[in-house]
Amino acid sequence: MTILPSQFEIHPSSGVPIYRQVIEQVRAFLLGGHLQVGEMLPSVRQMASELGVNPMTISKAYARLEVEGVVERVRGKGMMIKLQTTSGNVKQRQSELSSAVRSAILRGRQLGLSDQQILHVVNKFLKENPQ
Amino acid sequence: MTILPSQFEIHPSSGVPIYRQVIEQVRAFLLGGHLQVGEMLPSVRQMASELGVNPMTISKAYARLEVEGVVERVRGKGMMIKLQTTSGNVKQRQSELSSAVRSAILRGRQLGLSDQQILHVVNKFLKENPQ
DNA sequence: TTATGTATATCACTACACTGATACACGTAA
DNA sequence: TTACGTGTATCAGTGTAGTGATATACATAA
Numbered sequence: 361m362t363i364l365p366s367q368f369e370i371h372p373s374s375g376v377p378i379y380r381q382v383i384e385q386v387r388a389f390l391l392g393g394h395l396q397v398g399e400m401l402p403s404v405r406q407m408a409s410e411l412g413v414n415p416m417t418i419s420k421a422y423a424r425l426e427v428e429g430v431v432e433r434v435r436g437k438g439m440m441i442k443l444q445t446t447s448g449n450v451k452q453r454q455s456e457l458s459s460a461v462r463s464a465i466l467r468g469r470q471l472g473l474s475d476q477q478i479l480h481v482v483n484k485f486l487k488e489n490p491q
Numbered sequence: 492m493t494i495l496p497s498q499f500e501i502h503p504s505s506g507v508p509i510y511r512q513v514i515e516q517v518r519a520f521l522l523g524g525h526l527q528v529g530e531m532l533p534s535v536r537q538m539a540s541e542l543g544v545n546p547m548t549i550s551k552a553y554a555r556l557e558v559e560g561v562v563e564r565v566r567g568k569g570m571m572i573k574l575q576t577t578s579g580n581v582k583q584r585q586s587e588l589s590s591a592v593r594s595a596i597l598r599g600r601q602l603g604l605s606d607q608q609i610l611h612v613v614n615k616f617l618k619e620n621p622q
Numbered sequence: 623t624t625a626t627g628t629a630t631a632t633c634a635c636t637a638c639a640c641t642g643a644t645a646c647a648c649g650t651a652a
Numbered sequence: 653t654t655a656c657g658t659g660t661a662t663c664a665g666t667g668t669a670g671t672g673a674t675a676t677a678c679a680t681a682a
Contacts, residue, residue, distance in 0.1 A: 367601075371594075374507070375506065375507035375508055375511050376506040377506050380506050384598075385601055388598055388601035391602055391603070392600075392602040392604075393603050394601070394603065450604070450608060453602040453603060453604055454602075454608060454611065454612050456598075456602055457595070457599045457602055457609065457612050458612055458616065460594060460598045461599075461612050461613055461616055462616055463591060463595075464594075464595045465620075467515075467519055467587075467588055468591075468592075469622065470498075470516055470520055470525070471584040471585075471587055471588055472522070472523025472524050472525065472584060473523070473581070473584055473585065473588065475622060478588065478617075479613070481585050481588050481592050482596070482610070482613055485589065485592055485593055485596055486596065486609075489596075491606060
């Protein structure tokens, strides 16, 4: 049930700062119930090497999460999940998703696609990448 | 058929540099057939004031687009669409959309949502924001 | 023609944010 | 103790955004 670096998706050239991508995904995993209080996040070095980024970048993300009270630094061991976010209910999690969905749909409309054509892209991805 | 600043959506705190958001959306409008050769983009000042950002930021975005050959600078007038991108066919435009869709769906899964629950968010947005 | 007003874009400079390399301090385990 | 694992402080390089001043284009009126 713990989290692996491979479950993160980092796009260094997306424009979104890498450390922010890490923070957002840790938050999502927490809300999604993939992380429980007391579990450890992958170490700074492990994350950095598997994601192909600098350890300091991961450290910065973890430091921000610590300030938020989401994780706790355990010397010599790593970062431990501290906050029980009560892994939000479905509505709350769907609400978290809405901004990503919104921007994708807006892009589709700027591209001149109909709702049906947009839905086709969504369904195709879901079909090709089963849960 | 020409483009208005209000059709752009800029999120200064999204992490994505503002000038990149502008560039991406101009490209999308072109592919979507919303812009024809010879038409003008909104002026730097008009875009900047309506989007609430600095004119230099818009100017930089336009400058990059000029380097790409997408637009042509007409001093004292503004930026004119230069490139006919043959407003891509549907498959091409759907392909342009796939990365935004991909990241939204991945976020949904990190949030522990089922495919059905993700689709619900999509359909809700489409319903509440008709074309 | 000449002068003026108003629109346009842009240059130079400053401040700040992000990333990565290196070296370090601290804790754990054998 | 020794070896290894943790996170991180510092500094340099680069990119982004904003401010203020400037240059260009054009319409209009004297």
